[in-house]
Amino acid sequence: MAEAALKFEPPADPSAETAPPLLAVDNIEVVYNDVILVLRGLSLKVPKGQIVALLGSNGAGKSTTLKAISGLLRTEDGEITRGDVTFLGEKINGIEPDKIVRRGIFQVMEGRRIIADMTCLENLRLGAFTRRDNEVKSDIERVYEYFPRLRERTGLAGYLSGGEQQMLAIGRAIMSRPKLILMDEPSMGLSPLLVKEVFAIIKKLNEELGVTILLVEQNARVALSVADYGYIMEQGKIVLDGTADMLRSNEDVKEFYLGQGGGEERKSFKNLKSFKRRKRWL
Amino acid sequence: MQSQLLLQLIVNGLIIGTLYGVVGMCFVLIYKASQVVNFAQGEFLLIGAWTCWWLLTAWNIPFFWGFLIAVCFMMVFGIVVQMVVLRPLIGEPIISVIMVTIGMSIFFQALMKWMFGTFAQPFPPIFSVDKVNILGLQVQTAYLMSTGVSLAIMAGFAWFFKYSRLGLAMRATAFSQQVAQSLGISVRQVFALSWGISAAVSAVAGVVVGIVNGVSSALSYFGIKVFPAVILGGLDSVFGAVVGGLIMGLLENLAQYFDSQYLKWGNLYEIVPFYALIIILMIKPYGLFGTRDIERV
Numbered sequence: 001m002a003e004a005a006l007k008f009e010p011p012a013d014p015s016a017e018t019a020p021p022l023l024a025v026d027n028i029e030v031v032y033n034d035v036i037l038v039l040r041g042l043s044l045k046v047p048k049g050q051i052v053a054l055l056g057s058n059g060a061g062k063s064t065t066l067k068a069i070s071g072l073l074r075t076e077d078g079e080i081t082r083g084d085v086t087f088l089g090e091k092i093n094g095i096e097p098d099k100i101v102r103r104g105i106f107q108v109m110e111g112r113r114i115i116a117d118m119t120c121l122e123n124l125r126l127g128a129f130t131r132r133d134n135e136v137k138s139d140i141e142r143v144y145e146y147f148p149r150l151r152e153r154t155g156l157a158g159y160l161s162g163g164e165q166q167m168l169a170i171g172r173a174i175m176s177r178p179k180l181i182l183m184d185e186p187s188m189g190l191s192p193l194l195v196k197e198v199f200a201i202i203k204k205l206n207e208e209l210g211v212t213i214l215l216v217e218q219n220a221r222v223a224l225s226v227a228d229y230g231y232i233m234e235q236g237k238i239v240l241d242g243t244a245d246m247l248r249s250n251e252d253v254k255e256f257y258l259g260q261g262g263g264e265e266r267k268s269f270k271n272l273k274s275f276k277r278r279k280r281w282l
Numbered sequence: 283m284q285s286q287l288l289l290q291l292i293v294n295g296l297i298i299g300t301l302y303g304v305v306g307m308c309f310v311l312i313y314k315a316s317q318v319v320n321f322a323q324g325e326f327l328l329i330g331a332w333t334c335w336w337l338l339t340a341w342n343i344p345f346f347w348g349f350l351i352a353v354c355f356m357m358v359f360g361i362v363v364q365m366v367v368l369r370p371l372i373g374e375p376i377i378s379v380i381m382v383t384i385g386m387s388i389f390f391q392a393l394m395k396w397m398f399g400t401f402a403q404p405f406p407p408i409f410s411v412d413k414v415n416i417l418g419l420q421v422q423t424a425y426l427m428s429t430g431v432s433l434a435i436m437a438g439f440a441w442f443f444k445y446s447r448l449g450l451a452m453r454a455t456a457f458s459q460q461v462a463q464s465l466g467i468s469v470r471q472v473f474a475l476s477w478g479i480s481a482a483v484s485a486v487a488g489v490v491v492g493i494v495n496g497v498s499s500a501l502s503y504f505g506i507k508v509f510p511a512v513i514l515g516g517l518d519s520v521f522g523a524v525v526g527g528l529i530m531g532l533l534e535n536l537a538q539y540f541d542s543q544y545l546k547w548g549n550l551y552e553i554v555p556f557y558a559l560i561i562i563l564m565i566k567p568y569g570l571f572g573t574r575d576i577e578r579v
Contacts, residue, residue: 075460101466109464115457118450126450130466176466 020089021045022212023069023105023180028083028093030061030068030236032076038064040236041083046180051206051213053223053244055257056233062216063110065233066182069214070107071097087180102130104179110216111188112169116158120150123157123168127175136175143171146201163194170201180212181205187219195219199226220257224248232257284543290419291535297425299531300432305487305508306515306523307439308480314456314518315476317376318368321383323484324505325390330356330485331492331501332398338406345408349489353482360481361474368477369470391502402498428490435483436524443520452476456518510559516572525570530555 023046030039038061046052056062067073068080069087074097085093092100114123124143128136144151147167153160157168166186173181186202187195203226206213217223224230230247232240240253247253254260305323312320334352337343343351367386371379409423442449455462455472462469491501511530515522537554541547562569 070464072460072464075463096468097463098466098468101464106466107464109461113458113461113464115454115461117457118453122450122453125447126454126465126467129447129451129454172465 020086022048022088023214024084024086025065025069026084026086028068028085029081030064030073030078031081032078034079038078038236039068042233042236042238043083044231044238044241046212046214047229048212049206049210050228051202051215051226053215053217053220053227053230054233055217055220055223055230058218060233061236062233063184064236066107066184066214066216068093069100070105070182071095071100072107072109098130101176101178104177105182106173106176106178106180107182108169108173108184108186110184112162112165114157114160114165114168114172116156118157119155120153120157120160120168124150124171124175127172128177130176139175139177143174146174146204147171162189163191163198166190166194166198167201170198170205174205174209174211178211180214183213183215185216185218187217187222195222199223202226220253221259224258286418288539291539292532293419293421294425295532295535296528297421297429297531298534299528300429300436300524301487301490301504301527302508302511302530303524303527304432304435305484305504306512306527307436307520308484308487309505309508309512310515310518310520310523311452311476311480314520315452316364316368316473318379318383319376319517320480321380322387322390322505323480323508324502325387325394326356326360326481326484327488327491327504328394328497328499328502329359329390329488330481331488331497332394333485334489335403335405335492335497336398339403345406349486352489353485356485357478357482360477360479363481364474364477369473372473387502387505391499395499398497400499402496402500404496405493408493422494424490424493428487428494431486431490435486439520448472448475507555510555510562512569513559514562514569516569519569519571522569522571530558533558 025042025044027041027043028039029037029041031037042061042065044052044054044065054062054065064073064078067076067078069085069092071092073079080093083093084091087100087103087105092103092105095103115126118126121140124140125136128139147170149164150167150171153164157165160168170183170186183202186198190198199222202213202215205211206226215223215227224244224247227244230242230244231238232247232253240247240250242250248258305327308326309320309323312318312323330352333355334348337348337351338345341348363386367382368379371382409427411423413420413422414426415421443453451462451467452472452475454465454467455469459469462472487504488501491504495501507530508527511526512523513526514529515524515526533554534551538551541550
């Protein structure tokens with residue numbers, strides 16, 4: 001049906017051919033509780049120094065992909081049953097999550113997950129848990145430069161506002177000096193203004209600190225505004241990928257994820273639904 | 283005369299209360315870090331005390347070194363117990379884990395009886411003066427030492443959880459194991475460490491009580507006595523354990539006062555903490571300082 005329209009040429013990414021990507025996920029299959037198949041042959045690449053967005057609707061398996069990379073899948077009874085996750089040329093699937101953090105992958109989990117009964121500063125110091133150097137203090141200063149309002153918050157982190165919690169969660173990631181940050185829904189529960197602010201900071205981090213970011217988002221518009229490259233997932237598989245510009249101008253992406261229908265007439269919700277059903281990518 | 287007795291009992295209560303507090307903290311430490319209710323806590327005291335006693339009497343080691351070796355041994359012992367006995371049980375139902383700690387308690391109790399006999403053994407004299415007179419009150423030197431050591435341990439705990447890297451890691455693990463792992467903390471190491479610290483600190487308490495009362499199986503009764511104190515304070519609050527310990531220590535001694543003065547029942551002293559436990563569970567099941575989740579309003 002519509003599939004022909006979706007066939008993209010393989011992306012012309014020169015760095016992909018010359019150097020191996022920082023992170024490569026190769027055809028992985030993830031099963032929860034030994035029975036529930038969530039990812040069915042998912043592959044993606046994250047080149048060094050880029051922001052890569054992973055988009056898709058609820059339940060597509062975006063968070064599961066991130067947890068498969070960071071190893072946190074284990075804590076939820078999930079398992080990679082097939083395929084490989086390669087980071088810096090080494091296979092990392094099956095490694096304990098805390099050891100993956102030591103290798104330089106840090107996940108900012110969905111819903112922030114800051115430690116509510118600790119202060120802001122204690123949360124930041126915990127971010128640097130894997131480090132043993134004595135530059136932790138200067139790094140805390142650097143986080144405060146990115147997020148000046150965290151400096152004034154001396155109380156428990158649980159009482160911070162949603163935006164501040166998200167900033168703290170990102171600050172905690174900076175503290176561990178990762179090579180790759182996996183960000184799960186940084187826009188969740190934030191006002192549009194705050195979403196803008198958070199994504200501006202994400203872009204800044206990528207540019208100034210050179211940290212590579214794999215970003216999972218529901219809000220495709222804002223994610224594609226900062227990302228270099230994007231993947232779109234549906235039902236445990238990548239169905240579409242391309243540079244951010246390509247995705248932004250793709251008709252189907254516009255239709256489903258950016259909310260800019262091509263048709264002139266206003267569609268009723270009912271029409272939209274049936275249209276969507278007909279045009280599933282899978 | 284009677285007010286003198288009352289004062290003496292209150293001082294005793296506070297002294298024994300700080301000890302309850304210290305053992306309570308050990309109990310809470312394990313519960314907080316690894317969600318295990320450790321019914322073998324009393325046996326940690328017992329084993330620590332016997333080890334120290336054995337080093338002192340069989341090898342004639344000076345008290346300070348014997349004490350230090352016993353504490354270090356118990357640290358290793360706690361870690362080994364966690365690794366060998368409890369690690370395979372991670373993810374098993376809580377009732378199985380509790381049964382295992384009760385089993386450990388019975389096993390170590392019997393092992394100690396088999397190794398050292400059933401009679402109470404006194405420690406060799408350690409202090410040149412048996413009792414000191416403070417403001418007209420007779421206080422045993424050992425108790426004085428116990429209070430000093432207990433306060434030092436409490437200060438140490440406070441520092442450890444507030445400022446040290448591992449202390450923060452333990453709190454993070456208590457908050458959420460998944461979050462802790464996402465920060466690069468090895469949950470297994472935190473579990474092992476919490477058992478190690480708990481056993482070592484319990485050994486300190488065990489030796490102190492052993493010096494006062496002699497070492498015997500009765501020592502492990504301490505682990506049961508601590509239970510009401512911990513419930514009163516809140517099962518997951520280190521600070522609550524200290525407050526609970528002090529309250530229980532005082533309660534016991536005040537009960538003894540009323541018993542000896544008015545009631546003449548004879549053993550109110552022994553049972554009052556457990557009556558208190560029942561009342562606490564009815565009125566405030568989460569204890570005085572048991573944390574409720576912080577909700578942002």
